[in-house]
Amino acid sequence: MKETIKRTILLLSIATILITYLSVFYLMKLEIILTDNLFQINNIIILLIIFAVVLTLASVLSKMIIFPLKKLEKNMKSVIDGKALETKHLKGYNKFKEIDELIDIYSTMMEVIKKNNFDLNSQKSKTEIILEQMADGVIAFSVTKDVVHINKSAINLLGISKEYDDFDKIIKKLSLQLEFDQIMYLPNYKNIEYKVIINENVLNLIFVPFFSDKLIPMGIIMVVRNVTESVRLDNMRKEFVANVSHELKTPLTSIKGYSETMMRVDLTGAEISEFARVINQEANRMDRLVADLLQLSKFDYSKASWKKTTFSLSDLANTVTEKMKYSASQKEHIVKCEVIVPTKVYADKDSIEQVIMNIVSNSIKYTPDGGNIMLYVGTVNNSAYIKIIDNGMGISEKDLQRIFERFYRVDKARSRQMGGTGLGLAIVKEIVDGNGGNIDIKSEIDKGTEIIITLPVK
Ligand SMILES: Nc1ncnc2c1ncn2[C@@H]1O[C@H](COP(=O)(O)OP(=O)(O)OP(=O)(O)O)[C@@H](O)[C@H]1O
Ligand SMILES: [Mg+2]
Structure with missing residues (x-):
């Protein structure tokens, strides 16, 4: 100019x-x-x-x-x-x-x-906001291997700082045997995936090369996805299938063995009736297991229909106490119910009865003979509560975290020997949740267990 x-x-x-x-x-x-x-x-x-x-x-x-x-x-x-x-x-x-x-x-x-x-700026800031808010980590590397963009999730998931500013440093930190050119010149421009464990998280790493319109190599995009939860769920699913198969296989093996023996002609009448008793016991066990599984599957598919009414929780607690007295006396336990405040709740009565019976029967099973089992009913913060306390064997801190999982048992052999399937507390939790309540458990090894359930009053 x-x-x-x-x-x-x-x-x-x-x-x-x-x-x-x-x-x-x-x-x-x-x-x-x-x-x-x-x-x-x-x-x-x-x-x-x-x-x-x-x-x-x-x-x-x-x-x-x-x-x-x-x-x-x-x-x-x-x-x-x-x-x-x-x-x-x-x-x-x-x-x-x-x-x-x-x-x-x-x-x-x-x-x-x-x-x-x-337009360009708003597009850029939109992209930046999306990238920053993404739960997945995203890192863009230039052809010179430098980090040209990295979002917060990538920094957090990989546990890296600003010094990790190029491809080689990041790959070294992840202990991967991977070359930049290996990704950049992938056949058919596909992507490569790796799984790594960092800070107890299972991370899925996806590397994708990117090119200009004229197919000139521009760099690599790395996506970091936290798949810990899905891996955990996948493992749980596998564990569940293994557990169901195992739980069904055990009584089936007994039934098969005893029935085959019974087919022999040289058995006495007493032997036959003993074998029939075992077969019946194992069949009952299978029946219980299938019934429990069916009930859980109803919860899973939200098919459980709750017949909610207002009823007296104190009366129900007293009734269950009476019902359980006989099986408690078999182990010389004392079961008592104390109503602090008589209270009504709005829930499905039959299911809540199942919940209390389940917990009390656990207390009976897992308390050495001559124990004390107490039921308390009262109100707290506009809700009703029922507390079941025993002075039994208790549950360790580690086991408490998984106690509501299906088939989770502290001592598998002991539980199985007592006829348990390990589904009781999982069902309890589903029922309490489905009735808008809450369940909490405290326990100490050799001191006892306390389970408190709160339920809505209206
Ligand atoms: N009151 C308790 N004291 C000590 N351990 C307990 C108590 N209640 C439950 N447990 C532990 O928690 C595990 C899970 O309990 P849960 O009721 O789900 O299964 P189960 O009693 O083994 O079988 P099920 O109830 O299906 O017949 C039990 O195997 C036991 O190890
Ligand atoms: Mg149980």
């Missing part, structure tokens, strides 16, 4: 000199200027006047051209410096159509750039 202005000034100066020269030549022809002595006072005055007029005209002309151009230049510079674009005032200083058109084109061009810039 400066060069153009300089050139315009130069041209105008030359034009001034030329016009002055031509004017002198013309005036000489008209004999207004005397040729014999050009340096006469009159001639000098006329010449000076001509020069002044032409100079004034030239400078006015140059100002008319240069001023808007200068303004345009200033405007462009301020746009380059990142200031807001303002072209409206440019046109006011100008008298030439061509410059007006130039300013118009410039304004239109700047408006388009401004709009594109805005």
Whole structure:
């Protein structure tokens, strides 16, 4: 722009000199200027006047051209410096159509750039927000292996700091045997996946090469996904299938063995009735297991229909206590129910009875003979509660965390020997949750266990 202005000034100066020269030549022809002595006072005055007029005209002309151009230049510079674009005032200083058109084109061009810039910036900030808010970690590496973008989740999941700013450092930290080019030049531009364990999290790492429109390698995107929960669920599912098969296989083996023996003809009547008793016992066990599984499957598919009514929890606790007294007496336990505050609850009565029976029967099973089992009923924070306390063998802290899992038993052999399937507490938890209640368990090895259930009053 400066060069153009300089050139315009130069041209105008030359034009001034030329016009002055031509004017002198013309005036000489008209004999207004005397040729014999050009340096006469009159001639000098006329010449000076001509020069002044032409100079004034030239400078006015140059100002008319240069001023808007200068303004345009200033405007462009301020746009380059990142200031807001303002072209409206440019046109006011100008008298030439061509410059007006130039300013118009410039304004239109700047408006388009401004709009594109805005679109680009909003797109960029949208992408950045999405990347930052993503639960998955994302790292973008350039072809020079540098980290060009890394989001918060990637930093947290991989447990890395700012020093991990290139591909090799990150790969080394993950203890992977992986080369940058190995991913960049994958056949069919596919991706590579790895599983690593970092800070007790199972992470799925996906590496994808990315290219420009003309298939020029641009870099690699690495996605970090925390799959700990799905791995855990997958393991639980496998464990569940293994448990069901095992639980069914054990009584089936007995039934098969005893029934085969019974087919022998040389058995006494007493032997036959003993074998039939065992077969019946094992069949009952299988029946219980299948019933429990069916009940759990109803909860899983939300098919459990609760017949909620308002009933007295204190009365129900007393009834269950009476019902359980016989089996408790078999182990010389004392079972008592104490109603602190008589209270009603709004829940499915039969299911809640099943819950209390389940917990009390656990207390009976897992308390050495001659134990004390207490049931308390009362109210707390606008809810009703029932507390079942025993002074039995207790549960360790580690086992407590998994106690509501299906088939989880502290001592498998002992539980099985007592006819347990390990599904009791899992069912209890589902029933309590389904009735809008809450269950909490505290326990100490060799001291006893306390289970507290709160239920809605209305
Ligand atoms: N009161 C308790 N004292 C000590 N351990 C307990 C008590 N209640 C439960 N447990 C432990 O928790 C495990 C899970 O209990 P849960 O009621 O789910 O299964 P189970 O009693 O073994 O079988 P099920 O109830 O299906 O017949 C039990 O195997 C036992 O090890
Ligand atoms: Mg049980």
